[in-house]
Amino acid sequence: MRTNPTARLRGAALAFAAFVAVTGGGARAAHAADCSTLPNPIYGIGGSATKPLFAKVGAALAATTPATTLVYQAPGACNGINAVLAATPLSGTASYWDTAGKEQTCTLPTVSGPVADFASMGNSATSCPGVTVLPADVGDFLGPVNAYDLIVPKASPEVSISAEAAYFAFGYGDLSGVSPWNVLNQLFVRDALSAAQIFVAKAIGVSPSSFKGVDTKSNSGTLTAVASSTSPANALGLVSGEVGDQGRAADTIKILAYQHHGQSCGHWPDSTATSYDKRGVRSGQYWIWAPLHFYAKIDATTKKPASAAVASFIGYFTEEVAPPASVDLFSIEVKASTVPRCAMEVWRTGDLGDLQSYAPAAPCGCKFDAIATGSTTCKACANDGECTTGAPHCRYGFCEVN
Template sequence: MMRDGMFRSCPILLPAAALFGAALAVASPSAAQQAAPCSSLPFPVYVTGSSAVKPFLAELAKVLSASTPPISVVYQGQGSCSGVAAFFEGAPLTGAGLSTWDTDTELFCDADPDGSPIDVAVSDVFATTCDAAFTTSSTISDFTGPIQPMTFVVPNASTQESISAEAAYFVYGFGQGSGVAPWVDERFIFQRNAGSGTQQMMAAAIRVPASRWLGAPTASSDDMRSSVAFSTDAERTIGVLGANVASESASLLKVLAYQHYDQRCGYYPDSDPLKRDKRNVRDGHYAIWGPLHFLTRVSINTGAPLSDGAARVIDYLTGRKQPPAGLDLIKLEAQHDVVPECAMRVRRTEEMGPLASFMPTRSCWCYFDAVAGGGADCAPCDGDADCPSEAPKCNFGYCEPQ
């Protein structure tokens, strides 16, 4: 018997996706085979973990490659929890074909024969979500960065538009026995794995442990994207992706509205089909999100990263430091479907934990709206004197509360 009442036909907000499709890119194997040693690059900083973060990280890496002094970001995606485990256990990066970037292009390099030590582990989730033993200390710090939403996705040919937390619980917890049509065939219910931050966050949301999900496994965000997009049975297909990866493939995939436990309606991350404003994430209506986490080793005396290169990368990614000339970090974040803390009005301090009202020290709510295509309805300004009493601060060209 099929389960009724899993979806509510109440008004929902639409996803900002349709006009931003992108072709899938596949790295050339020959490029990896001809790669130089990563250690020969100027000031290499070795980053691993989340595969969902790669598009955003790549754009920063291109700018840093031309900075003074230059920094060569070297990246190997292996999933958030796999990367976190390697970092805590002291396992180096190994193998050929690690990603790096010049000002325009993704290149490839090879790890040292004995491995290259990890400078930064990037995770979509708290390290303790991966393993309770992975706690920060006086020598390891977790620097939180922009907010990343996670989504349920289906092929564009699917007629499905929404999913509730209860429905997702049965789909991923019971697979072909879920009774939730049309997702009743585990060949087309795509999951990542327990080492994936995407799956860990979604697991916390729907309350099915990541290690107990049912469905066909995929190796990475790119693999998930391809598996869902090119499924042979669009109607019975479902998967999970970071919002940034989903938006890149809007010509192939669509994001489902998500109705969390105790919500009356489903919401998309965005407010309108022509926007990518993440408005429903920023005000707390869309439930599945969390900050990116940048883990690195720090001085026991100062708490500063031991690696100067890692410090620069983290400071830029977290907004702790003014970005290099020519890099509009807030605009870059908007383009890659992550949200800086300054554009948020809610926050949480644990995985899928309760929401609390939040006002950043220097708000960028209006500027983020403007660069995300949201059409900021705020007063433009050149200085504080241009702003009214209810929004007295001129931040990033717009009047803000503070």
């Protein structure tokens, strides 16, 4: 059913694992704990885009009774799914988060380490090189929606970019003919296994493996490179929306409005360049977004993750399992710049697939606005009786129409 990942990709994954082992994956390695000694560890691997979200979820789960520890390696989206498909033992070091949300490092065995319980990534598995079909024993579970951003330094005068401009910039580099994005060492990119690059590539029509520019190795690497560019007028990078918003909040970068093929005006993920309401994503006018994917081995009968602990963990994100009472996952997701599906007004199938109108069974747009922007025009409620006929359903504390 599945075409196995190529030997080249397995080699790349192993090489990256070795890199992580040597470098500590970017986290501090001194006096690291043995991962297996942490309370009820759940092991994940995948893209770096989800780390801001996982930091908050990991901290919340660490504070529950009994505690659960989210242990995560972020070698890149496609390295994550390949590790799950090949059942590659984790090795080196990994991140986990303490109850204060502080990222910590733990060590994994050099040999015979645990196999990842799940892979997390922005793109679908089949957008990764070498994966043509998902095997029947691996499930694909969709979490909250994430945007992918094109960013420039705060000092850049640019505010928007078209798909065509990005095509020439990333496809031709210093020969792009699109000023000011024609300086090769000011184009900050990733490799073909990165979800951010896979999505931007698909949007603008450049192969993920053909991007011109400097490989920053991670979303945070791109953020740093763009923010600290010595030539801010020329700098351009691509990042996950969670990380882009981190940079925006730190006042070091700007997210460009993106004008897709056939679109007459560029839109931001939000209603304006400075807001955080994700109106552009939720309405579909900002093109580059997708739900997060969780991949895990599944039970042949239930089609749910075979491990009960993993089923619960992933279920929190798919809205199928209520998280522990002390874990406000909805707020965590919103504050991590992701959009719970119930707040979406459009949906799509597949990576950057066609848009379609979407009306969730229990919409949460009012609550999303309240948390994301600090205000909502919706009426607060405790039950349906407190709502009026125009918006008769009390959902998540606010009166909604449906």
